[in-house]
Amino acid sequence: MAKKIEYGRFLHGGDYNPEQWLNRPDILKKDIEYFKEAHINTVSVGIFSWAVLEPEEGKYNLDWLEQIIDNLYKERIYTILATPSGARPKWMADKYPEVLRMDPDRTRRFFGGRHNHCYTSPVYREKVHAIDKLLSQRLGSHPGVILWHISNEFGGECYCPLCQQKFREWLKEKYGTIEKLNSSWCTTFWSHTYNSFDQIEAPSPKGEDALHALNLDWKRFVTDRTLDFIKEEISAIREGGSELPVTANLMYDYNGLDYKKFRDVLDVVSWDNYPGWHKKEEYLTAIDAGMQHDLMRSIKKQPFLLMESCPSATNWKPINKLKKPGMMLAASLQAVAHGSDSVLYFQLHQSQGASEKFHGAVIDHYGGDDTRVFKEVTEVGEALVKLQEVCGSQMKAPAAVLYDRENNWAIQDVQGPRNENMFYTEAVQKQYRALREQGLNVDVISMEHDLSDYKIVAAPMAYMFLDGYEKQLRTFAENGGTLVLTYWSGLVDGTDKCLLGGTPYGLMEAVGLRTEEIDALYDWEENFGIPENGNHLGITGTYTCKNLCELVKVSDAEVLMRYGKDFYAGRPVLTHKAYGKGHVYYVCADMEQAFYEDFYGRTVKEAGVQAPLEFVPAGVSVTLRENEAYQYLFIQNFAREPKAVPVPAGYEVLYGTEKEVLAPLETRILKRSK
Amino acid sequence: MAKKIEYGRFLHGGDYNPEQWLNRPDILKKDIEYFKEAHINTVSVGIFSWAVLEPEEGKYNLDWLEQIIDNLYKERIYTILATPSGARPKWMADKYPEVLRMDPDRTRRFFGGRHNHCYTSPVYREKVHAIDKLLSQRLGSHPGVILWHISNEFGGECYCPLCQQKFREWLKEKYGTIEKLNSSWCTTFWSHTYNSFDQIEAPSPKGEDALHALNLDWKRFVTDRTLDFIKEEISAIREGGSELPVTANLMYDYNGLDYKKFRDVLDVVSWDNYPGWHKKEEYLTAIDAGMQHDLMRSIKKQPFLLMESCPSATNWKPINKLKKPGMMLAASLQAVAHGSDSVLYFQLHQSQGASEKFHGAVIDHYGGDDTRVFKEVTEVGEALVKLQEVCGSQMKAPAAVLYDRENNWAIQDVQGPRNENMFYTEAVQKQYRALREQGLNVDVISMEHDLSDYKIVAAPMAYMFLDGYEKQLRTFAENGGTLVLTYWSGLVDGTDKCLLGGTPYGLMEAVGLRTEEIDALYDWEENFGIPENGNHLGITGTYTCKNLCELVKVSDAEVLMRYGKDFYAGRPVLTHKAYGKGHVYYVCADMEQAFYEDFYGRTVKEAGVQAPLEFVPAGVSVTLRENEAYQYLFIQNFAREPKAVPVPAGYEVLYGTEKEVLAPLETRILKRSK
Amino acid sequence: MAKKIEYGRFLHGGDYNPEQWLNRPDILKKDIEYFKEAHINTVSVGIFSWAVLEPEEGKYNLDWLEQIIDNLYKERIYTILATPSGARPKWMADKYPEVLRMDPDRTRRFFGGRHNHCYTSPVYREKVHAIDKLLSQRLGSHPGVILWHISNEFGGECYCPLCQQKFREWLKEKYGTIEKLNSSWCTTFWSHTYNSFDQIEAPSPKGEDALHALNLDWKRFVTDRTLDFIKEEISAIREGGSELPVTANLMYDYNGLDYKKFRDVLDVVSWDNYPGWHKKEEYLTAIDAGMQHDLMRSIKKQPFLLMESCPSATNWKPINKLKKPGMMLAASLQAVAHGSDSVLYFQLHQSQGASEKFHGAVIDHYGGDDTRVFKEVTEVGEALVKLQEVCGSQMKAPAAVLYDRENNWAIQDVQGPRNENMFYTEAVQKQYRALREQGLNVDVISMEHDLSDYKIVAAPMAYMFLDGYEKQLRTFAENGGTLVLTYWSGLVDGTDKCLLGGTPYGLMEAVGLRTEEIDALYDWEENFGIPENGNHLGITGTYTCKNLCELVKVSDAEVLMRYGKDFYAGRPVLTHKAYGKGHVYYVCADMEQAFYEDFYGRTVKEAGVQAPLEFVPAGVSVTLRENEAYQYLFIQNFAREPKAVPVPAGYEVLYGTEKEVLAPLETRILKRSK
Ligand SMILES: [Zn+2]
Numbered sequence A, B, C: 001m002a003k004k005i006e007y008g009r010f011l012h013g014g015d016y017n018p019e020q021w022l023n024r025p026d027i028l029k030k031d032i033e034y035f036k037e038a039h040i041n042t043v044s045v046g047i048f049s050w051a052v053l054e055p056e057e058g059k060y061n062l063d064w065l066e067q068i069i070d071n072l073y074k075e076r077i078y079t080i081l082a083t084p085s086g087a088r089p090k091w092m093a094d095k096y097p098e099v100l101r102m103d104p105d106r107t108r109r110f111f112g113g114r115h116n117h118c119y120t121s122p123v124y125r126e127k128v129h130a131i132d133k134l135l136s137q138r139l140g141s142h143p144g145v146i147l148w149h150i151s152n153e154f155g156g157e158c159y160c161p162l163c164q165q166k167f168r169e170w171l172k173e174k175y176g177t178i179e180k181l182n183s184s185w186c187t188t189f190w191s192h193t194y195n196s197f198d199q200i201e202a203p204s205p206k207g208e209d210a211l212h213a214l215n216l217d218w219k220r221f222v223t224d225r226t227l228d229f230i231k232e233e234i235s236a237i238r239e240g241g242s243e244l245p246v247t248a249n250l251m252y253d254y255n256g257l258d259y260k261k262f263r264d265v266l267d268v269v270s271w272d273n274y275p276g277w278h279k280k281e282e283y284l285t286a287i288d289a290g291m292q293h294d295l296m297r298s299i300k301k302q303p304f305l306l307m308e309s310c311p312s313a314t315n316w317k318p319i320n321k322l323k324k325p326g327m328m329l330a331a332s333l334q335a336v337a338h339g340s341d342s343v344l345y346f347q348l349h350q351s352q353g354a355s356e357k358f359h360g361a362v363i364d365h366y367g368g369d370d371t372r373v374f375k376e377v378t379e380v381g382e383a384l385v386k387l388q389e390v391c392g393s394q395m396k397a398p399a400a401v402l403y404d405r406e407n408n409w410a411i412q413d414v415q416g417p418r419n420e421n422m423f424y425t426e427a428v429q430k431q432y433r434a435l436r437e438q439g440l441n442v443d444v445i446s447m448e449h450d451l452s453d454y455k456i457v458a459a460p461m462a463y464m465f466l467d468g469y470e471k472q473l474r475t476f477a478e479n480g481g482t483l484v485l486t487y488w489s490g491l492v493d494g495t496d497k498c499l500l501g502g503t504p505y506g507l508m509e510a511v512g513l514r515t516e517e518i519d520a521l522y523d524w525e526e527n528f529g530i531p532e533n534g535n536h537l538g539i540t541g542t543y544t545c546k547n548l549c550e551l552v553k554v555s556d557a558e559v560l561m562r563y564g565k566d567f568y569a570g571r572p573v574l575t576h577k578a579y580g581k582g583h584v585y586y587v588c589a590d591m592e593q594a595f596y597e598d599f600y601g602r603t604v605k606e607a608g609v610q611a612p613l614e615f616v617p618a619g620v621s622v623t624l625r626e627n628e629a630y631q632y633l634f635i636q637n638f639a640r641e642p643k644a645v646p647v648p649a650g651y652e653v654l655y656g657t658e659k660e661v662l663a664p665l666e667t668r669i670l671k672r673s674k
C-alpha cells in the first residue's frame, strides 16, 4: 500500500505560486535561473490554486500548470503537486453555502481565509474529487511530478448538521448502545443522560462544553473526519491514474488533530517548521524543534520531509526577527540530522499582495540574487549536494518519550489540581531534553507505538491509559526495560472515566506505591527534593520542584529522594523498584530540568545504553543516521560559545571541518562504515 | 409561615449522588459504613437527579430514591431532599426548547451545563411543579427527611421573550406610568424616551447597556423572577403534602441575586463555602470567609447551615491546593463559630466521571477510609458531637457593617471617578475586619435591616440611598449610635438618579460638611492622612490612602485628620460631629486597613461597647454564640504562629485545651452560664 | 461654498441639554445667570434631542427649543444648533428596524447607545432629512444661531445589505472592472479571485479579514459613506433655508475615519479634546494634545473650534482624575495657542441621570457657583475676553510632519515584522515633538497636502505611497527642502500592493540607498547608533533604538551614524544626501526621542529656519498666531518647575506677567506689530 519515495537526492526548494505571475513571463523565466543558481531542485505548486484551475464551475484551466511543470522539468526541477482543496473559489461558496464551515455556535461562516470548509459536505467532496481526479489524469504521470501534496495544513472543524450527524454515527459505531455511551461518559452527572444517539450534540460554549468524554470523542471524531476527507482526495488521485506517493504537511505540535492516526494514510510524513530562533537561547529552540522533528519521524519511524521552513523572517509571529547569519543553514541541517530528506521553504518567490506578502522568501520583492537570504539558501543547496549519500538513511533510538495527543487533550480538559496549566508538554520536553543531552537518538511516541525495541521509556503524566496501556508498560519493565513514570499517571480510562481502587492504575505493584493526594502549587511556590543517603543511583544533588507535588504511600520501593518542606516534608519524591528484569522509577513532582539531567546521566548507564559520543558539551546536539553500510553522526553546536568536540575514532568528516572546536551554529557530519 | 428546624444535633454530612452507583450495591453499602465511621448523620440527595427520576416524559422512577432514604434512615442518617430543577433531562430540552435560556444577544442556548433554564417558561414550571409535588407526595413525609433543598445554587438569567414580557409587567407594576419611568430613568439623555412599556427591552451589549437605571431594575427583576420560581417550587412541595422547612443553597458574595430578598421565602438560610485557603495568609482568608458567614447569618438573623464545603481540594479554581493538616477542622468550626448549625460537604463520594470527578470528597476514587481526608472528616464529626449543646444557639452583634447588594450593583455600573475599580467590597471588608479585630460579633446588613439594636454602624460608600435611607442613618445617630460614613455616599436615589443640592444627601447637617469633588488616584499613587493635634479621639498615627480622595467643605464638624499632599493638602480626611445623642464620623478617602484598626480601637470604647476578651492578638478570631442559659465563646487562631489567649475568668473549656497558647489553626470553645 | 464664520469674539460655553430640565424652569433661569457670571457666550443645543423634538412619528415639538434660544439670545448668548441624528427615538427603531446598524457578523444591533444607525438606510435618511429641514426652517435664521453642529462625533460602521451594496458600487466606481480589482487586490492569493462585483462582501472576522486591500477599501468606503450622510444633512439644512456655516465635532486621533476627506465638506473644523492630564508629566500630555490641535488645524489650514473639553474630571476613562488648579486654564489657552477660536465644554449643566451623569460640568448636581470648577471656568472666560483681538488670527508653519490616516490603516493591518506594534503614531510624535521643541509651529499633514510652503518635511514610516507620493517628496527636496525619511517607507502602493524593484520606491536615487532587510526587536532588546567621526552635522552623541532596525545598502550617501551591535553592527543608521537644492535624510531605526532632538537642533539650522525664541526651555511650549497687523506669541510652561523665558525684544505682554520666570502651568501671550 505505502508508496516508497526514491528521490536519490535531498529535495531542496519549496512552495511556489507561479499563478500570481502569469502575466509576467519575464519573472517566471528569471525564477528558474535563480532556482538553478541556488541548487533548488523541487517546487511545490498548486497549493490554493483552485480559483485559477477552475475559474468558473466546471470550466477547468490546467494548461498554465502543465506549462510550468514542463518548464521546470526541463531544468531537472521536480514538482510536488498539491490538490487545491485548502481554499475554495468564491463562486463555490456563493452557490453552495454548505461547503463553508459552521462555528461551535452553529452559525455558518462566510467566505474567507483558508481551511474554511466542511469535511462532510457532499458538494464539497464532489468538487474536490472532480478537480483532484482531473489533476491526476492530466499531470499525475508527468515525469517531473514526484509527490502528491494533499491540500494544505489540515486543521479546524465544522459543527454543521451534516458533521454532527456523522458524529452521531461515529459514536454509534464506537459504543453500540446508548446505555454503553451513558455509562462510559458518566452522564448521570448533572442529568445529562441520553435516551438515543439522535439526542447527542457536538460540544459548544453555548451548550455543553464540560462533559469531558464528549469533548474527547468529538476531538477524535474530528481527526477521523479529516482522515476520511484525505482518503477521499487520495481515492480521486488514484481514480485519475496516478500511483505517486502522497503526503500532507503537518504542523508544529498541532493540537487539533491526532497525527498518530495519519500513519497508515500518508505514504510519507512531511511538516512545516517555523521555530522562533533568537527569542531565547538557540539551544533551547533547537531542543524544541528537535522534539518536533522526532515526533514527526516517529509517526512512521521513517525519514520525513521538511515541507516548509522560512528562508528569512516570518510575518505572522508577534515579533518576526531576522535569522542571524548561519542560523538558516544550521536549522536546515538540524532537520536532516533528525531524519529529514528535504529542506523546503515557504516561499520561493514572495507574493506581491495579500496577507503573506511580507513572509520571507528566497526571491523577494526587490527581485535580485544579491541578497543575504539568497546567498544563504544557496549555501544550504550546496550542503545538501555534499550530503547526498545520507539521503534515505534511517534512525534508531534506544529511548522513547511518550507524548500522546489523546492524553494531552484529556489533561488540557481536566478540571483538576491546576486549571491554569498542568504543564504536560513541558514535562515531556524535560525528559526528552535530558535524554537527548546524553547524546542519544530519542523517539517521541504515542500509546499506539510498540515499546519492545527500547531500553528506556519515559512516560510522564500518562494520565489516560488507553486500552490497557498499563499492561504494555508493565511488560516493558518486566522484560528488562527502564520505565520512568511520574505523578498524575493512570487515573482514567480512554473515556476519561476514573479508574477505581487506586492509582497509577494497574501499576501499583510494579511501582511499589499508590498515590494519595496531589498538591497544586501557586506560580510563586516551590518545594524541593532531598536525596536519601545511600540511594542506589548515587544522587547527591537537591532539586526544586513546582506546580504539582504528589503524595504517595510506598508499599515496596526504594525511596531515593524526599520532599524538603511543607506538611509533606520527608515523603517520597523519587522511588525505584527493580521489577522483573527491569527498573521502574516514579517521579512524584514536577522536578526542574537539572534533576532529569542528573537522573538520566545515571539511569542511561544503569540501562547499559551506549551513546555515540562519550561526552556531549552543553548546547551541542548529536544524532545518528544510518543506512546498510554507514553511520552518519551529526554534531551541531547550538550554544552561543565555541565547543570542543573531538572527532571520535573510526569516523571521517563528511561535512564541516576537522577542527576540535565547533563555532556557534557550526555543523559537523561524520561518517563511518558499519 | 417560617418553619423551625429542630435537628437537636449539628448536621454532618453533605451532597450524595447514589444514582451514580445504582449498579454498584457493594459501594452503596460500604458508603453507609463509612458514614457511620465518620459521624456523618445527614446526606443531601436528589440534586441534579431528574434524568434518573423521570427518564422519559411522565415516566417516573422514585423507587431507588426511597430505597436510599430508607437505608440511610435505618442507620439514623437524615436526608435533605433536593428538588431536581437545577438541571433538566435532555428529552425535555429537545421537546420543549423554550425551557432553555436565551443569552443577552437573544439567541437560545443549547442543552448543556446546569442552571440553563428559563425561570418563566410555563412548560418548565409545569414540569418542575409535577416532579416536586410527586417527590413531596412520595417522600416528603418520610421520617428520615428533615429539610427541602430547592434546586441548587440559583443563578443566571434569561433574555427570552417570555422573560422580557415579565420584565415589562414588573416595570409597569413598579412605575405605574411610562412617564414616571422616563422621569426616574432620565431617558431624555441620548433620546431614550419610551412611549410605552411595550418598547422596553432588557439590557444587552448588542443594544443598550449603559442606561444605569435599566440595568439596575433588570437585576432587581432577575432576583424577583428567581424568587417567584422558588415560590413555585415551594408551592408544589406544599401541594404534595410536605410541611418540612425549605432552604436554597446560596453562594459566596454572589452578585447575580440580592439575597436579602430571600429572607421571607426561605425557612433557613444555607450556603456553600469554598475559601481558597493557603493562597494568602490564613488569617486574611478567615476574615473573608467570616464576613460571608456573617452576611448569611444576618439575612434572617438566625443560625444558618453550611450546606457545602470541600473536605479536600476543589477542582474548579485556577490552582486547587490541598488543605494543610488541621485546616478543614478549623474552617468547619469557623462556620459553627459564626452561627452555622451544620458542617456539610460537597461531596460524600467522588463522581467517577464528568466535570467534577476530581473535586475533593469524603470517599474518593481509591475508595478506602485510610486516607488523610477521611480521618480529618472523622475528627470534624467527633468535634460536632462534643459541641452538641451549642447547636441552635444565637448570635447578638453590637456592631453592623452595611453591605447592600443594590448599592454594589449601582457602584459597579457607575461611570464615575474610577471605572477600573471602586473597591466597594474591599472598603466594606476593611471596616468589618477592624470591628471584628476588636473581638466583636458583627452583623453584615442591607438597607432593609433595622438599625436600632446596634451601637455602631459603619456604612461605607453608601452611594445609593434606597427609600430615604438617609433618615434611618440620621435617626440612628440621633438616638445615640456611632455612625461611620465615608466618601462616595448619598449621591443617588433608588433609580440611580442624582440627588440635587449637595451630598451626602440629607445628611449634610448631621455630618457637618458637604462634598465638593472627588479625586481618583492611579494605582501607583497614594496620599496620606495626618492627625490634627488634640483631636478628640487621640489619633496620632499617619495613614496612607489610595484610589479615591474626596474633598469636602466642613460647615460644622471637628477635623481629626487632614490630607498630607497634592493640591488638597490640609483639607479634611476624617471628621467628627456629635449629633443628637450619638456620633457621626466621616472618612473622606480610601484609607489603609491600619487606620480602621486604630480608629475602631478608639470609637468602640467611645461607644461604650464591651468585647468578651480584653485583648485579641493579631490573627485570632473571637465570636460569641448564646442560648437562654449559656454563652459560648469561640477562639480560633488563624495566625501562622502560636498566640497566647488566657481563658478569661468565669469560663470553662467546652472544646480544646486549657493551655494559654493556641497553636496555629487551633480552636478553643469556652462556656459560661448567663 | 465654504461659509466664513465671523464671531468677533472667542466662543466660550459648550454643550447644554435644557430638555432635561423642562419641568424645572427655576433651574433653566438660574443657568443663564450662571452663564453670564462665567462669561459664557455660546451654547450647543439639540445634540441627542430627537425624542423631544419628535416624540411620535411626524409629531414635532420645537417650541421649547425656540424658547430656549430666545431666552439665551436675549442675554447675548449665541447658539450652536445641532442636528439630532446622533441618536434616534425608540419608536423609529421599533417601526423601522433597518435604521439600526448591523455588526460585522451581519446580525442587527438592538436599540440602544448612540451612533447606532445605518448611514445608508433610506428611511433613516428620510427621517433625518425631514427633521433637519424643519430645524432649518424654524430656527436656521434665528439671529441667536451662529453655526450648525451636524450630528455628534461621527463614527462606526454598518454591515447591512444596503451598506454592502453601496460598497460594491463604490468599488465598481473605483476599479471599473473586476479584473482590475482582482489584480490590484492580488486575489489570486488563497483563491480569493472574484468573478463579479456582486461577489464582494465586507470584511468580517467570520469570513475574510486578512485581505489587506479589501480592509483598506472598506475603511475608505466608510469615510465616504459617512461624508455622504453628512452631505445629506447639510442639503436638508440648505433646503430649509439656512445659509449658516456647518461643522461636525471630530475626535482625538480617531482611527475610524479619514478626517482629511472632511476638508471640503465642513465649513469649519471642530473637535473634542479630553487629554488625560496628570497621568504622566503634563509636558508630555501637552505635546500629545498639541499634535492633535495641529492635526485639526492643518485639515483646512484655518483656525478651528475646540467644541468640547472637560471643565473638571471626565467619567469615562479608567481613572478620572481631578484637574489640578490652573490646569484647565492652561489647557484651554493651549487650544487657542494652536489655533482655536473657542473654548467650549462638555457640559454646561450636569445630567441628573444616565451614563454621563458624573461627567464634569460647569454647573454640577450641587448646583451652586461657589465651586472650584465654576471659578476656574470664569477665569477662562475672563482670559478670552482679554484676548479678543487674537480671535481669527492664523498660523504659519515652516515644518510639517506627515501623519496620514490611510498609511496608518495600512501599517496597522500589515502582517509584517512586528504584529504586536509597529509604533507608527509614536514615530510621528517623536518627530513632531522634536520640531516643536525648536519653538516652531508645525503642521501635521496628510499625503493630500501640498508641500511647497515648507522648509522641513518629516515623513516617518511612509509605508504606503498614495498616487505617486514619491514624486512629491522628491520634488520637495529638489526644490530646496529638507526631507526626513525613515525605515519602513515606500513599500506599497495605494492598494497595499508591494512595489517591486527595491525600496523606498522611487526614492532610492534621492536617498542614495536601498533597503535590504528589516529586523524586529523584542520589547526587551535594543541596539544603538554610533556617530561617524566628522559627520557633517557634527552629531557626537550615541543614541539607542528599539523595535525596528532596517538594514540598507548605501549607493550614494553620507553615513552619519552606524549600528553598534548585533550582526549588523557597523551598518548605517543615519544617512544624508544633498539632493537638488535640498537635503534628504534617512533614519534606519526607531531611534529614541533624544536623537530627534539633537538631530533637529542641527537640521533646523541647516535649513535656515528661524524660530521666534532663541532658546526654548524643556517643558515650555511656544506657538505663533498672526493676523495682518500683529504677531501673537504664546508661551506656556507645562513643566513641573518654574522656567525662565525672558520677553524678547519688540514684544509687549498681552496676557500674563512680565516676570522672567513662568510658574508651572503659567501662560504668557506677547504681541508685536508686523
Ligand atoms: Zn460540516
Ligand SMILES: [Zn+2]
Pocket: B101, B102, B118, B119, B120, B121, B158, B159, B160, B161, B162, B163, B164
Ligand atoms: Zn426566559
Ligand SMILES: [Zn+2]
Pocket: C101, C102, C118, C119, C120, C121, C158, C159, C160, C161, C162, C163, C164
Ligand atoms: Zn447599513
